[in-house]
Amino acid sequence: MARYTGADCRQCRREKTKLFLKGDRCYSTKCALTRRGKIPGQHWNSRKKITEYGMQLREKQKTKRLYGLQENQFHMYYEKAEKMRGITGANMLIMLEQRLDNVVYRMGIGASRSQSRQLVNHGHITVNGNVVNIPSYQVNAGDEIAVKSSKTGLTFFTELKQMKPAVFPKWLEFDNATLKGKVLAKPEREDIDMSIQEHMIVELYSK
Secondary structure, X not given: OOOOOOOHHHHHHHXXXXXXXXXXXXXXXXXXXHHOOOOOOOOOOOOOOOOHHHHHHHHHHHHHHHOOOOHHHHHHHHHHHHOOOOOXXXXXXXXXXXXXXXXXXXXXXXXXXXHHXXXXXXXXXXXXXXXXXXXXXXXXXXXXXXXXXXXXXXXXXXXXXXXXXXXXXXXXXXXXXXXXXXXXXXXXXXXXXXXXXXXXXXXXXXX
């Protein structure tokens, strides 16, 4: 499957917002968006009027890059959400939040979603005691998420035990000392604190 191999910070500059793709770097003065906020590309004209379609496209691209998905993957979530009861946009975001790689990131195990995806891919994470190496795995309320017992001695995880607990959403809990957490409930739209106008994505795909 194709994947983006360019500079992560370039994506933040293109969307003119922090996507938190580089972990702690995004919070420091080294953040590329802070140091060099212009949109990449020497021929970009910042005075060019953005059309309605352009705004919808940018919102879709921003959200897709935020969760680290390719177009086919992202569109699949929209199609599933469209068939569900309720508001399509909210359903889509909730499913994205329930991805295992996102949950690992939200619990503070990984510093970024890409690092969390790597931890899952390498078999470091268990769900209800079973190793799950599929980043797109959908977690459910009551699921127990933990670092595989045989991996807890790795330097990365021993350092994590000593770190200050991260601030995570109310639908999750995680204990740094035991490297274990739990999905307390299904996330709601108001639990997703990112600035996403999902209705624009729905409008774009429904054309």
